[in-house]
Amino acid sequence: MKYAIIIPDGCADEPQESLGGKTPLEVARTPAMDAIAKAGVLGRANNVPAHLPAGSDVANLSLFGYDPNVYFTGRAPLEAAAQGIALGAADWAIRCNLVTVEDQTMKSFTAGHISSEEAKELLATAQAELGSSLLEFVPGVSYRNLLLYRGSQSTAPFTKDTRATPPHDLTDKSVADDFPRGPGSELLNDLMERSFALFADHPVNVARRAAGKLPATNIWLWGLGRTPALKSFRELHGLSGKMITAVDLLRGLAALVGWDRIEVPGATGYLDTDYAAKGRYAIEAIPTTDIICVHVEATDEASHEGKVDAKIAALEAIDEKIVAPLHAALAAQGDYRILVSPDHPTPCRTKTHSHGFVPFAICGTGVAGSGASAYSEPVAGASSLSFDDGSKLMPYFLRSQLT
Structure with a gap:
């Protein structure tokens, strides 16, 4: 059969x-x-x-x-497996969208379907400026990327009670009340906030605006979890x-x-x-x-x-x-x-x-x-x-x- x-x-x-x-x-x-x-x-x-x-x-x-x-343990660990990324018992994978947020409104959860090449450049900048021995930004396909938290059970700030809203749930809506919340959310929100300034005049966004395309204004972190x-x-x-x-x-x-x-x-x-x-x-x-x-x-x-x-x-x-x-x-x-x-x-x-x-x-x-x-x-x-x-x-x- x-x-x-x-x-x-x-x-x-x-x-x-x-x-x-x-x-x-x-x-x-x-x-x-x-x-x-x-x-x-x-x-x-x-x-x-x-x-x-x-x-x-x-x-x-x-x-x-x-x-x-x-x-079910979260979305991002499944996407990490797609790239052959092995997660340790205390590691967390976090979905990292490139998005367009203007006037506190989610204009595009795909940053205008940004290309994989452009995303790779933005993620490289994010890694250089926001990454660390604990935090690794991993480019994927188009707007769909990952952030890995390589920690230990004693240092990982997240739990199953950490919550983050998928950006595709916020299309044309205000994001003001939908930033990550719960254990470890301070870290996620800090990274998201810092990415606004980091991407504002990035060459990728300068070129996209000149071409009449939506810029990737920031990262949006969600879907976190450990490997099931x-x-x-x-x-x-x-x-x-x-x-x-x-x-x-x-x-x-x-x-x-x-x-x-x-x-x-x-x-x-x-x-x-x-x-x-x-x-x-x-x-x-x-x-x-x-x-x-x-x-x-x-x-x-x-x-x-x-x-x-x-x-x-x-x-x-x-x-x-x-x-x-x-x-x-x-x-x-x-x-x-x-x-x-x-x-x-x-x-x-x-x-x-x-x-x-x-x-x-x-x-x-x-x-x-x-x-x-x-x-x-x-x-x-x-x-x-x-x-x-x-x-x-x-x-x-x-x-x-x-x-």
């Missing part, structure tokens, strides 16, 4: 007035996803417990079958896997659960990603793994920008260039099963992740069809198949018979 998982990140949404009361998923032309729902089972899953942050870190742990109440002790996916579910993604969070999760990672040229983690290349690489991987997983960030990015039309376009590209060819290739090679599911909702109205159920569809060998009319939030909501604990979906998907 071969398995495939397609994750259109954050694609679940609310009815839109501009769409006549329908969601982007309802309006998008997605014949391949609809065919999976019609041929198999359609349901909904809640991947984020109410008391945990509504982020991709928690949600994807659930989606992979790991109870986040047991395994995850069982391997094979130990938990008995199967091997490979991951296709352009996002370090998913790369890191794959590394920690023992999956191989496939790097696809042209995969950007944004709306301009090469959807067709992701589909081709997924098909090529089928013979060499039990599970191939394709994660696409574009739908989530469109939501963060409040772009309904872009979200619809991304859904249609995922359907045409990934779901359709991958499903056909799976069916042609023998026994298979395919799952389509976002990790969490990201409403275009709020421009941020939210708690709540997401629709999933499964079809393939041993799956009895339920006759669902389409793959969408309302149709899934009417199904009797529901997982209040989203971590139960993966073992359900891998069961020998689904009825």
